[in-house]
Amino acid sequence: MTDTTAAAAPFDARYLYLAGGVRPAGTCTSSCSSACGNWWGCWQDPAQAPGQYVLWHLNNTASATWQGASRPQIPVITYYEQLHSSGLGEGAAQLGALNDAAQLGRYLDDWRFLLQTIGSKTAILHVEPDLWGYVRQQNSNPSLVPTKVKSANATDCSTQEDSAAGFARCMIAMARKYAPNVKVGLHASPWTYTSSGDATSLGNFMKALGADQGDFIVTDPSDRDAGYYDSLGQNRWWTDTTAAQYLAWSKTLSETVGKPSIMWQIPLGNMSQNNTTNHWKDNRVDYLFANLPQVASAHIVALLFGAGEGQQTTPETDGGNLIARTKANWQAGGTPLCVAP
Structure with missing residues (x-):
């Protein structure tokens, strides 16, 4: 930004x-x-x-x-x-x-x-x-x-x-x-987060790698806006089910490694965009801000928003959504973090 x-x-x-x-x-x-x-x-x-x-x-x-x-x-x-x-x-x-x-x-x-x-x-x-x-x-x-x-x-x-x-x-x-x-x-790639047992399996892999010697792990829910992926014929939308799966997966992953997680490079699109360059739709920003207690419960201690590629929605092209959401959360007193695993 x-x-x-x-x-x-x-x-x-x-x-x-x-x-x-x-x-x-x-x-x-x-x-x-x-x-x-x-x-x-x-x-x-x-x-x-x-x-x-x-x-x-x-x-x-x-x-x-x-x-x-x-x-x-x-x-x-x-x-x-x-x-x-x-x-x-x-x-x-x-x-x-x-x-x-x-x-x-x-x-x-x-x-x-x-x-x-x-x-x-x-x-x-x-x-x-x-x-x-x-x-x-x-x-x-x-x-x-x-x-x-x-x-x-x-x-x-x-x-x-x-x-x-x-x-x-x-x-x-x-x-x-x-x-x-x-x-x-270290970064923990969520490529198979919807697969049964993946969080535990990945957590054990990350521990074997040495991630438990660090301070946190990082995950990324998507590298592009969902609307952009639609234009490529790929469905990358979060539904209520897959979003809840991601948070549950994050929680188990953190508890397996014994470290909190950071969610990084979260797409900035929102439903007021028109699916053109730098104005793609996505629902992750709004979902996460609407479910911050569940985010905290999953041992996620930071949300880092950013476009993963030059054509994506940015904090300057999202219609002020990220700024408005951040200010509203701050004015409401924020959300207490859960104790790290």
């Missing part, structure tokens, strides 16, 4: 995406140039030193206001770099890059640079949407997915096993080491 939108309602958190691939080998260590490509560390005036984009986000949220008074927001960062760094395409192909020590070493160096850029500041770090879902598709035991963690980063990962589980655990341990005031959590 824009700064103007962020100041239009009492939002508690604001997230940004880091994607596009990690820092090119041997370049961009102290300055930015065309050789840095699409690396997030130079998503700013190239005359500035690497990392200023993230520092801007940390400082911008810290200086947020509401109704003319200071009201800092929590900065959230979604780190989505493994896919683009691998260059191999989604799914099983990208997992092969985990077993390439040189490539994985560059990835973990980039993760360390992010953590060192944050330093002692406070932030929430959301680690790798989709990746762990593909690991689960390959093997429900993440210890059997080969990953050259030790040789990729002997400094930080030498005590971890050479597997996807060792990789995830090392990322969490690095966060504790280099950015002690962050909260960090």
